[in-house]
Amino acid sequence: MKKFLMAAAIVAASSMPAFAAGNSATESGVATATVIAPITLTHTSGAALAFGKFTVGTGGTVAVSTSGVGGATGGVTLVSGSTNGADSFGVGGDAGRSFAITTGSGTVSAGAVSIPFTTTVSAPTGTLDSTGAASFTVGGTLTIAGTEPAGNYVGSYSATVTYN
């Protein structure tokens, strides 16, 4: 009889709580999200697509490379004191992300007279570096009729960068 009493006491002391281990299990999950900086474009201060100083002659072109080297063709002649330059832009955004670059065409005008130009970009795509920065340059070709009067001609064109 005594043996039975002792056995019962041991069982009672070790009985599991109502919500027994083994009947349920718990784990932690992880949720993540990444907010990406929007892409930004800044025009380098003082930069411009500079076709230089020239006489129009019988017409022709002035071409400026994306590294800023200029040359005239046809009847157009660059004069002493002329300087050429490529335009320059900075790109900002998510480090390591790549983007596409497109540039449009435009005209330079003085009063009612306009001279058209097309543009070229240093590369059609770029990749933001580890600091989230990149840059590119823009050259172009100015097509001169030969009838344009003397003057300072200015104009603009669009440059667009888009994340891939």
Added chain:
Amino acid sequence: MNRQNLWTLTLFAPAMLAPCAVHGASANSVTLQGTAQASVIQPAAITRIEDLRFGQFFQPVANGNLTVDVNGTVTPVAGMVGLIGTTQTGTGRGPARFLIEGDPNRAFTVTLPNRIDIAKGTDTIRVQNFTTNVPNPRGNLGTAGQFMLMVGARLQPRANQPVGTYSGTFTVTVAYQ
């Protein structure tokens, strides 16, 4: 009582189903062998396989939602529309996965929180409306004793949510039914 009689009594006992009187050689006591049984079943276990990934998206200018469901379908709403199409690097975008293992053919339910916040320093984004692929009202571990649990939820970024990677944890509990 001699030993011979006692042996004879024991052999016959299993064939006689209780309750019936057993007359022992002694009038004072009788003994029968009863049967005791116990089945230990495999405990429920849950293992994390993959995180709940809302992926990369551009900084919103208006409040919005991004829902990732258990099938991987992604639904942007309001301020999040148009911001999620960028090439995903890293772990991509999709529901969380957990492997539930346990006793074959046993029913179970899964419990998740109502909502959590994921954080980057002191900046937070609310995550709520957790969903799973567990059938209603309960799942079943099937003959293999396994179930691949998928977990989706809704992310609620706000206008001008600060740029960066946010992370947080949520607790998943599986219980036998």
